[in-house]
Amino acid sequence: MLRTLVLSTTAALLSTVALGSSAGAADAPTAGGTAEASSLNGVQAVDPAPVGPKILVIGDSITSWYRDEPGSASQGWWSILARDPAVNASRITTYAEGGSGMNTRGNKCGGTTFGSRNKSIKKADVDFLIIEGGRNDYNTCDSRNRKKSLSKAKRRAGIKKYMERLDTHVRKEGIPRSHVLVMTPWGKSQRSLGTEMQSYVQRYAQREGFTFVTTKTLPTNKTIDNKHPNRAGSEYLAGAMKKALLAAR
Template identity: 35%
Template sequence: MTSRAHLPRKRLGLVVLTIAGTLTALVTSAGAAAPSTPSAASPTVAPLAAPAEPEKMLVIGDSYSSYYGDRHSRYPGWWAMVAFQLGLEPQLDAMGGTGFLSRSSSCEHTRFKSRLDTVRAVAPRILVVEGGRNDWRRCTKDGRVVEATRTEIERAAEGFFDELAEVWDELGRTPDDVLVLTPWGTTKERKGRIIRPIVREAAQRHGFSWVETRPLTLEQAPDGVHPNNDGSRLLSEQVLQSSSLADRFPRA
């Protein structure tokens, strides 16, 4: 028989075991319900896409283009203003005195045809051919400058656009992405009435986009030829108004 003196100890032992078992169960259940906090997972960050480079607008031209700088220069070019309005990156291959036929009064520069390699290399989204003003003259083989005939001007313009059409097709571009304009001032008006239609008709025969521009006044071109800032601004506005560029390249 168990003595009464041992009963409290047994009960105490049962109580201790019960408490210990309860604590073990609590710890175990707590561990199952709330596992130790894992290290914070690194958030998934999508890499930032590199900003898209603006598409290029190449300008082949004469002094109406070459005498002027970018939009932030003292004398910004009409082409720089146009490119800015369209969100395009302008590139320039222009030389004063040159044209479809003319190689300048010194006969040292290149005709437009020699710049087709630039068209291939740049592969622009938009090509602007600005010229014709100087094509009333040509250089002879011995380096003299003489007045050009209508036939010579026509052949030069047609030959240039023939080769340009081939290059443009190689690049997979459409003809209406080539814009052609022949700006003029107040001097040599009679020659302008001959040359401008020649350039327009040759461009349109090849499916290129002719851009009609009004001759600049003496207020816009004080020397009768080259635009001042107001003249360049007017030319840029006429290019945008007389073409579909503003609709095709809307600014955000």
């Protein structure tokens, strides 16, 4: 789901100018969060506020399932981050799709990979780039559009290749590597797999000079299903990313 949230910088809480989305994803959360369609099409907002950084998020369902609904259970970590007065974002765009990653297409293999979204990363539109992913990268899609488990070697190789290509793209666009922030949130489900995948993402992100944002295992009381964050989990992820973003300014 491609969404652009434009934020005003008035004294009150930052206000939404426009945000396009549609409900009804097949892989919706069971409680708390609000499902978003897995399409990467959406309504793009206009007339951004004159100050504050522009943030672009490439992500999976931990981003795409949620909305810009301040104070609600459905508010995404990215919305909480953008609306934090310390961040003072003028615009945040989420380019995210459930089930997707660096090694696998989303939308039940009918969608896109993170790498295919590189073309959406333009210096004029991005002050900070956030990559939220890795949760799905133990899989790929086979020729019949079915999920297929990858060997550890292929998991590593795919993540390494993605980070290398991302580095090539951001250098071409003139985006500082220090402004590329990467995180791999993980709940209690498949925790040992999470340790593995987080280590790969961290290794290859840092190799390219990107900032890896370490996040603790989300406990049951911070998730919907031991995978996806509830309101408390989204607040935690926003806080972790906020610290990294402010340090990179």
